Amino acid sequence: MSEQKRILVVVDPTASFHPSIERAAWLARHTAAHIELFISDYAPQVADPRAHGAAAMDTRAALVERHRRRLEQLAEPLRASGLTVDVEARWDYPLHDSIVRKAEDDAADFVIKDTHYHSVLKRSIFSNTDWSLIRNCAGTLWLVKPRPPGQRPCFVAAVDPLHERDKPADLDHRIITTAKTLAGELHGELHVFHAYDVAAAIAMSTDSMTMPIALPINELADAMRAQHTEAVEALCKKHGIPPERTHVHQGGTRQLLLTLTEQLRADAVVMGALSRSGLKGLFLGNTAEDVLDRLHCDLVIVKPAGFEPVLS
Template sequence: LEVLAEPLRDDGIVVKTTAVWDHPLYEGIVRRAIESGADLIVKDTHHHSAVARVLLTNTDWNLIRTCPMPLWLVKPQAFERTPVFVAAIDPMHQHDKPAALDDEILHVCKALSNSVDGTVHAFHSYDPRIAVATATANAYIPVSLPFDEIEQQMHEDHQKRFEEITHFHKIDDDKAHLVAGLTHEELPLIAEKLKADVVVMGAVARNRWKRLFIGATAERTLEHLPCDLLIIKPDWFQTPVRMDNHEAA
């Protein structure tokens, strides 16, 4: 650790190193972060080019689920000269995320962008099939529905809410991306198209027994992103990790 820290210190960065034994690993990381008053956890990830996916470990997933502070999962690649940040928001709150979390995601994106002279894009996707399924849910006989009209209405509803938050945060219209489709397919595509350096998204864990809840297809979304990922928790989130670890005793 000291060998890794010295070049950073030479650049004027204050670096402290700590090596402790703890189990399981993710709990040890969370405990140390809380004890030190950390504002951010940064962890490496490994990209498997043959299958074009990030190989997230069990430790990665448990950190996503349990760490109370922002978690930055990084890839072994340098940023572009003008870094691109993508805020993945959910203005309709379809995935049980509080409204304030979208604001926090955009605040973080803008703060990071301002510090490195980068650019911020906002992203939101919706699945038109949900509206059709809702419309037919109570039908007892086969019905014919105006799919185009239903899809158009859904688009307008999402666009209205999306524009409300992007305009409030002064995101230019050409940097606001509203897409009809599945998040786990569309978000990696837009990140690749924009050559994004970081995607910022929110996460809520419904309870201590479940994994991360970002959406029904969270794992596929995260594992196929071609860039760094910064995950933000809501202010009220409380980690299930106990500060007194009986397993390490």
């Protein structure tokens, strides 16, 4: 991260409530970070000035100026509280690529964006833009849920030290470093989570054999427990994380992570993401899509070192 953190806040021009701005201000007050409020918009009916002439250009300019004035209104109370805030509105498409381009231009340390949590369904509504940013945003992506953080915020770092999802070896260290830094700057606490699934391992072993054989299930379970626990403990020891803040569980990641975040009243889960061809190739540690949209807390996504976004 740069010496002074730069926070890019993606503002939804159709929304009246902006938890992402509140989260960015909270982070900036603890880190003296620079905030930029950003709106990117596009109207296909006036996208081609060759077809619509000067009137289209005037409409585009008026739209961008209206967004810029709205951003200035949102920035005023932040500046009055002593924060450094810039604004930019631009005409660009598609939205996710526009955000990635802006983040790259500004060398943003954090890209903070709202998501929407549906309290009746007890799940978040992740947009196509959210998923595209998870895949392709090089900076740390912070997807915000509409609830304030606790006085002593709790961060859960989800790791996969055995790299069962083909993660680069340094990604877990980046995940923990990010979570530990945030916990330290925001006067919170850090927990580390890892899950492994004996049943899935047995199924994979059986499927890979031409002739199924009887597996020593108890021995396999004991061996996996020892292997995964040792790997997580070694990782945490390098980062000075005490055993009582380390959670290694056997079973499906989805329910175990959801249960832990609820027990801890976690404010954010920090995890890693890799980009592959298509959504089905998106790996986030041991997690899957149905974990992400059911988390009640914020989601912070970290990319491997040297990650390069691919723009359309």
